[in-house]
Amino acid sequence: RIPNTSQVCSMPHISDDDEPEEAPVAQIPQQAAKSIKVSYKTTEGKINEGMYYELKVPYEMTDAKVEITIDGPAKGVLKVDSASGITRGVYITVPEPGDYKVKLTYHDVELPESPIPVKVINPAHPEYK
Secondary structure (H helix, E strand, O other), X not given: OOOOOOOOOOOEEEOOOOOEEEOOOOHHHHHHHHHOEEEEXXXXXXXXXXXXXXXXXXXXXXXXXXXXXEEOOOOOEEEEEXXXXXXXXXXEEOOOOEEEEEEEEEOOEEOOOOOEEEEEEXXXXXXXX
8 A cells, every 4th residue: 555645664775785775755655656657648639529547557556647738728627437446537628629638647746657648639620521
């Protein structure tokens, strides 16, 4: 179980003189964020249609809170598909076309695959017919 950053934590770290030291608590979310993997992501979508993102969280971190946000021309609507166990799934819907970025964070630390660029189109636009 990964402690949150407000807790005191001692992780063994071997220094040059082989004396164990406490690892700074701030390093823990950075290390943990690297172990959360994006198993499915959408990089192209259509307005008003759900774009799916799925994360795999290590078993020992199943209670981890992963935040998902989207930045772009319009505010997105996020609908959680699954949020328990090792799989986290979410659908994101946006009302306007454009270039968006889906940001994934764990304790304010971005996951290695974040941000994910997403191109959203309006299929009713003459350009796409």
